[in-house]
Amino acid sequence: MGSAAPRPDGNSAQRQGSTFFQPKARTRIGGGRCASDSMALSHPSLCVPPLALSRQGVKASRIPSGTSDSSCSRVAKKTVVCGPSQSRQGRALTVGPPSEPSSSRTSIFRSxxxxxxxxxxxxxxxxxxxxxxxxxxxxxxxxxxxxxxxxxxxxxxxxxxxxxxxxxxxxxxxxxxxxxxxxxxxxxxxxxxxxxxxxxxxxxxxxxxxxxxxxxxxxxxxxxxxxxxxRPPLRAPCPSWSLNLVLEGLTVAPFEPLRRASLKDLTLKTVFLVAIASARRVSELQALWCREPFLRISASGVSLCTVPSFLPKVVSAFHVNQSVDLPSFSEKELQSSHGSDLKRLDVRRVLLRYLEVTNDFRRSDHLFVLWQGPKKGLQASKATIARWLTCSIASTYIGCGKSVPDGLKAHSLRSQASSWAESTQVSTQEICRAATWKSLHTFARHYRVDVRGPSAASFGSSVIRAGLSGSHPI
Incomplete structure (x- = not known):
């Protein structure tokens, strides 16, 4: 073929000589690279390129873009150079693109x-x-x-x-x-x-x-x-995290004031308040829509609906047609002793601020959208919303200087919300309607936790006091 010109893959010490490749039948692989189905050895000192054993080796052996032929030779390792004692008969050499590892992300439909x-x-x-x-x-x-x-x-x-x-x-x-x-x-x-x-x-x-x-x-x-x-189905009688602590953490920096809160902190606060005020599943939160007529804003609160294509866990007229009603505190409540904290936790106020900030980059009509990355503005998945809920709890614990509880789960917000509502004497019908339970049996069996604390011991203290004040038996 003649003397080889200097290039990155060449070896100046072995440019001259009669060693050359003689292609018998050439088949184009693609991407500007050619491979010979069989190459005859015209000299015993034929040098063949080593096979790439790693991703770095593959990149190093590729020909720059614009080169139309890749039949140029590279000096091979000593172990693959045909010497005089080896067979001189040419063998078919199969050359192909490197095998890429399959993606670890498998969608529900692909799997x-x-x-x-x-x-x-x-x-x-x-x-x-x-x-x-x-x-x-x-x-x-x-x-x-x-x-x-x-x-x-x-x-x-x-x-x-x-x-x-x-x-x-x-x-x-x-x-x-x-x-x-x-x-x-x-x-x-x-x-x-x-x-x-x-x-x-x-x-x-x-x-x-x-x-x-x-x-x-x-x-x-x-x-x-x-x-x-x-193995009886046991569940923890008490909540694993404190709702009081989390709500107090949401009223201070970095979540307040809202004008100075980062997009991440604003998203975490909005998702948590909507979840705790509605007691809905993560799948329902992910299906909420932010456009009319699925979003209705009034002075008394915000009403949200899921998209018609969404199917809840239980498909019935009761579960499909339920709206998510988020309240807004009245002026009388805001003027009370805890008025400043109530204002910072007003779901309507936080949600309107979230819609205002995300409107500039929003690419989906779903309520909750991604706030960073190449998919910024697209709808957040159920796994992402669940991660945001646990992250909001963990952030408030870290901000208060406390260790994060083990085993945080986004689904625990439903038990916290319904149990606290029951402790404030909310009717069972209202609890079941908000959490989309058709009967109180589901709440009592799977979601009720003790959030009342030591006040639950009033029965025992009453028995002891009555026994001390009572008359002795005859």
Whole structure:
């Protein structure tokens, strides 16, 4: 080929000589790089470039943009240079772009394809045996929420892996096989609620056993009762963080005054006040709209609605058509001894300021939008809003010089809001309407926490005082 001109990839000590590449058939890979399907060795001292073993090696071996041919040679390491003792016959050399690692971010729709393929195939097959048409089957499969379907898919995947190890066909698993699978989950530390989800998922996968559903099978029901006795569903009787401390922290810097608060602190304060004043789930907060007619502002407060396409956890006329009503304190309340703090915690005032600041960069009609990064102005996800809620609690604790409580969860705001409302003698109907519970049983069983403190001991003190003042028995 002649003498090589000086360039970054060249070696001046080995420019001259008759060593050259002789391409037999060249196939373009793309991006201006060419590769030879086979290269014949015309001299025993042929030098081939080493394969890139790392991302840095790949970048170093790339030809600058604008170069149309990449058949130029580089001196290879000694271990890959064909010497006289090695075979002189040319071998096919496959050259391709470096393999890039797959993205770790998997969306709910991207992951559903691989997770649901096995379970839905079994379920579709079972529904086809009943004589249902494909449109009917598609409608039947939409009876579950996407989150429930994905939870079932994870159970199906775990059960399929277990069946492969136990050499059992998933569609022909017996009650004994299913109970063994559940026992393995109990041994790994799964809670009673998780095992109930597994029973529901396997019931959809397997169908009926002996004329009844899997959950109603006597042995399965007895197994679940045993799990509940072994691991009863306990919940903390007291809240893990103090609402009083957090509200006091929101009335001072860096959250006040609002005109000087950063966009981050303003967002954290707005999200927390809306969540605690409404007792709504994070999914409902994420679906709130900031345009009319879904947003109505008046002197008495703010009324918000979710977008019509949003489906709540329970799809019913009661849950779908509920609005989020945020109050505003009256002038009489603002003139009281705690009037200055109430004004700083007025949800209407904080929300209007948030809408005013975000209006300049807003790219979504969702109420809460991202405040930084390349997606600034787009709607915030449920995970992001949940992180903002826990971050607002942690920020107030740090600002007060206290250690952040362990195990902070955004869902704990619902129990705090409803429990404090009950302590101030708010009617049960109002609590259930605000938190979208159809009955008080849900609040009493899952969300009620003791926020009253030592005053709850009035019963015991009354008994002792009455016993001391009473007459002695005959």
């Amino acid at each position: 559903s394809g691989s997770l649901l393929s096995g379970g839905l195939a079994y379920e579709r097959r079972r529904l086809r045996k009943k004589g249902y048409s494909e449109p009917v089957i598609s409608t039947l499969l939409r009876a579950r929420r996407p989150s429930t379907t994905l939870a079932y898919a994870r159970v199906w995947k775990a059960f399929d892996s277990w069946c492969a190890t136990a050499q059992v066909q998933p569609c022909r698993a017996s009650i004994a096989d299913i109970l063994t699978f559940l026992q393995d989950g109990l041994k790994k530390g799964l809670a009673y609620s998780s095992l109930r989800v597994q029973v529901s998922a396997l019931g959809c996968l397997r169908g009926k056993f002996e004329g009844s559903s899997l959950a109603c099978h006597p042995d399965v029901a007895r197994f679940l009762r045993g799990v509940r006795n072994l």
